[in-house]
Amino acid sequence: MNENLEMTYNEELPETEPVAVKEIVKKKNIIQESFKRVHARRRLTQGILFTIFRIAAMINGIGLAVIVFFMVKNGWRAITWEFLSQVPTDSMTKGGILPCIIGTLSLSIGAIAVSLPIGVASAIYLNEYARPGKFLRIVRLGISNLAGVPSVVFGLFGLAFFVIWLKMGESILAGSLTLGALTLPVIIGSTEEALKAVPNTYREASLGLGATKWQTIYRVVLPAATPGILTGAILGISRAAGETAPIMFTAAVFFTPNLPTSVFDKIMALPYHIYVLATAGTDIELTRPLQYGTALVLIALVLGMNTIAIIWRARLRKRLK
Amino acid sequence: MTETVKISAQHLNFYYGDAQAIFDVSLDFKPCQVTALIGPSGCGKSTFLRCLNRMNDLIPISRVNGKILLDNENIYDQSVDVVMLRRRVGMVFQKPNPFPKTIFENAAYGLRVNGVRDKAFIEHRVEESLKKAAIWDEVKDRLNESALGLSGGQQQRLCIARALAVEPEVVLMDEPASALDPIATQKIEDLIHELKESYTIIIVTHSMQQAARVSDMTAFFYIGKLIEVGETDTLFTRPRLKQTEDYITGRFG
Numbered sequence: 119m120n121e122n123l124e125m126t127y128n129e130e131l132p133e134t135e136p137v138a139v140k141e142i143v144k145k146k147n148i149i150q151e152s153f154k155r156v157h158a159r160r161r162l163t164q165g166i167l168f169t170i171f172r173i174a175a176m177i178n179g180i181g182l183a184v185i186v187f188f189m190v191k192n193g194w195r196a197i198t199w200e201f202l203s204q205v206p207t208d209s210m211t212k213g214g215i216l217p218c219i220i221g222t223l224s225l226s227i228g229a230i231a232v233s234l235p236i237g238v239a240s241a242i243y244l245n246e247y248a249r250p251g252k253f254l255r256i257v258r259l260g261i262s263n264l265a266g267v268p269s270v271v272f273g274l275f276g277l278a279f280f281v282i283w284l285k286m287g288e289s290i291l292a293g294s295l296t297l298g299a300l301t302l303p304v305i306i307g308s309t310e311e312a313l314k315a316v317p318n319t320y321r322e323a324s325l326g327l328g329a330t331k332w333q334t335i336y337r338v339v340l341p342a343a344t345p346g347i348l349t350g351a352i353l354g355i356s357r358a359a360g361e362t363a364p365i366m367f368t369a370a371v372f373f374t375p376n377l378p379t380s381v382f383d384k385i386m387a388l389p390y391h392i393y394v395l396a397t398a399g400t401d402i403e404l405t406r407p408l409q410y411g412t413a414l415v416l417i418a419l420v421l422g423m424n425t426i427a428i429i430w431r432a433r434l435r436k437r438l439k
Numbered sequence: 440m441t442e443t444v445k446i447s448a449q450h451l452n453f454y455y456g457d458a459q460a461i462f463d464v465s466l467d468f469k470p471c472q473v474t475a476l477i478g479p480s481g482c483g484k485s486t487f488l489r490c491l492n493r494m495n496d497l498i499p500i501s502r503v504n505g506k507i508l509l510d511n512e513n514i515y516d517q518s519v520d521v522v523m524l525r526r527r528v529g530m531v532f533q534k535p536n537p538f539p540k541t542i543f544e545n546a547a548y549g550l551r552v553n554g555v556r557d558k559a560f561i562e563h564r565v566e567e568s569l570k571k572a573a574i575w576d577e578v579k580d581r582l583n584e585s586a587l588g589l590s591g592g593q594q595q596r597l598c599i600a601r602a603l604a605v606e607p608e609v610v611l612m613d614e615p616a617s618a619l620d621p622i623a624t625q626k627i628e629d630l631i632h633e634l635k636e637s638y639t640i641i642i643v644t645h646s647m648q649q650a651a652r653v654s655d656m657t658a659f660f661y662i663g664k665l666i667e668v669g670e671t672d673t674l675f676t677r678p679r680l681k682q683t684e685d686y687i688t689g690r691f692g
Contacts, residue, residue: 249499319536322494323598327549327605328526337552338538438539438585 189414196411205375209400215412220377221290221385222359222419225369228294228381229301229358234351236298237305244306245313246335265303270363272300277367291381293369300364301354308353312346313339342438348431352424359420362389372398388416444508445470445639446491446528446609451505453486455498460486463505464665466658468609473631473640475650475671478660479686484643487660488611491641492528493521509609526553529607533614535594537586537601542578545586545597549605564604572600573630592623599630603638610634612642616649628653647687651675659683 204214240261248254276296286292316339324334340347370390378385395409396402444467453461461483468474476484489495491507493514506513514524526549537545546565555561565582569575574596578589586597595615602610612631616624631640631653644650650657651671658668659682667674667683678684 317536319532319534320538322497322530322532323536323538323601324548324552325497326492326494326525326530326532327552327601328522329548329552330522333552337548342539438587 186417189410189417193407193410193412193414196407197414201408201411202415205377206373210373210395211401211405211408215386215388215391215408215415217374217377217386218388218391218412219415219419221370221387222389222416224290224378224381224385225293225297225365225387226355226359226423228290229297230351230355232295232298233301233305233354237302237350237354238309238347240302241306241309241313242335242340245310246331246339261303261306264299265307268363269300269361272296273364273367275299276364281368287382288367288369288371288384289382290369290378290385293365293385293387294381296364296368297358297361300361301358304354304357305347305350308350309343309347312343312350315346316342345431345435345438348427348434352427352431355423355427356420359423360389360416362387362393365390388412388419392416443470444468445510446641447508448487448490449506449508451487451490451503451507453483453490453495454502456500460663461490462663464660466665466668468639468641469656470639471635471637472655473635473642473653474656474658475654476641476643476658476660477645477647477650477686478666480645481662482660483663484660485613488613488641488643491609491611492525492530494525494530496521526605527607528609528611529602529605531595531599531602531610531612531615534618535591535598537589537594537597539585539587541583542586542589542597543582546600546604548601553605565600568600568604569597571603571634572596573626573633574600590623592619592626595619595623595627596630599627599634603634607638609639609641612640614643614645617645624649647675647689659686661686 201214202219203216205217206215207213244254244257248257273296276292276299280286280292280295281288284292286295320338320342321334324338325331329337365387369385370387371384372394374384374386376383392409392412395405395412447465447467449465451461451464452459464483464487476488478484486495490503491514495501495503503515507515509524509527512519514528538548540548543565546568547561550561550564555564566575566579569578574593577593578597586594589597595618599610599615616627619627628649631642634640635655642650642653654671656668657671657674659666659674659678661682667678667680669679674683675687678687684690
């Protein structure tokens with residue numbers, strides 16, 4: 119390659135050429151010289167940096183693969199039909215985890231049912247209606263602070279507010295509301311991003327046709343933003359399904375053989391069950407496979423819910439094209 | 440017939456925050472005529488155009504004073520419903536901006552938001568406006584496909600059809616052909632010729648040739664002021680002011 123470049127640029131100066139042309143060729147040669155000087159170094163720098171970036175990107179994939187591999191390796195033996203469809207027996211050393219699966223499913227769905235409408239409505243207000251000013255700044259500050267609150271604090275808040283003050287007791291309802299509050303900043307954040315990504319020209323075109331602001335939002339902006347909002351819902355559900363601290367005081371119990379019949383029932387939940395088996399079970403070593411099995415089920419559950427949302431989102435995106 | 444005026448700006452001033460963008464502009468637009476607004480970038484012609492259907496209301500820090508009369512009624516009056524106003528004064532934007540919906544739904548959008556439910560009527564109006572915008576033949580077999588699959592020129596004609604479907608009285612066009620190739624541009628210009636029989640058209644353009652080709656009247660703006668307005672033929676051949684002459688002959692701008 120270098121030879122080629124030399125042939126093209128490193129021209130000899132013919133005696134007969136006018137001075138101006140000689141000048142140009144001289145400049146070209148200077149540029150060519152410095153090009154050759156830095157060429158190897160530039161390529162090396164680029165190569166090293168890209169390798170670093172590539173490794174950084176790979177670490178993500180490897181991390182996930184290692185976790186999943188570890189879970190599958192240690193837990194797959196525990197996964198049987200009985201494990202998925204029975205209640206725990208013999209002080210939770212045998213039997214299944216059906217109540218935990220039902221519990222986590224209902225808490226995640228409950229949480230998203232609370233946070234999606236409130237979060238999307240808040241984001242619409244913040245992004246479409248609110249005029250910039252002090253009030254808006256305070257609300258935004260509040261939301262970003264909410265995102266930084268440790269989850270155990272949400273648990274204590276849920277205990278004090280929903281469980282005790284609103285007399286909900288430890289229940290799916292109280293747990294869902296607590297998890298809903300926890301996922302709210304995630305939903306608001308991603309919905310706002312999705313709304314911001316909708317081109318302003320859509321809004322102008324709609325308003326220019328005599329649509330009201332709400333019609334514009336409902337008919338044009340929200341449909342265009344739905345895939346992005348779904349991304350937020352995915353993140354929210356995943357977060358809600360995996361949390362332990364917020365449900366410890368508000369919804370989840372150590373053990374109950376009964377499946378819930380209403381939102382006022384206490385339930386078992388996968389993350390809390392893992393915690394219980396691993397720290398306070400009757401025989402921690404004996405239940406090791408059950409712990410990994412439960413973790414595996416939790417990961418599969420989150421992955422499953424995400425997959426549904428991702429397929430839904432892909433179909434929506436296709437329809438928008 | 441006496442001289443009628445469809446829409447008229449009277450001593451209009453416009454401010455973005457503290458910066459004044461339009462200075463005391465008074466300008467009349469007659470029905471069934473095309474008026475071109477020309478001038479160098481940043482001269483306020485687009486801002487002026489967007490005052491005519493109160494599109495500038497969307498900019499939080501903006502401020503207007505003066506009047507704009509539509510059929511002798513000031514559109515900046517408290518009693519005027521801006522949603523109703525925008526139905527009467529339609530707009531076509533610089534970049535084609537069809538919604539990410541089907542071609543049919545794009546053309547039907549204005550009717551739907553204005554509460555029209557009659558399916559047969561909507562279908563009829565959609566066809567009529569697509570025909571008026573000279574795009575019916577190209578899309579009649581693919582009405583249920585996404586509008587985003589159309590070419591830029593087709594998209595812009597669809598946007599014109601979309602604006603026409605609600606039967607506006609005035610159509611504002613903000614450099615409607617600036618993002619299009621010459622053939623698509625010519626189609627839009629031909630269209631403007633036909634449309635002026637039924638609509639009052641006000642078009643902002645950067646192209647002097649385009650202004651000369653499509654308009655009856657031309658108004659020349661410079662740094663927020665209306666410098667000269669007159670019949671297009673006269674303004675381009677015998678401008679009264681030196682500034683106008685300099686601009687149209689390309690000596691600056």
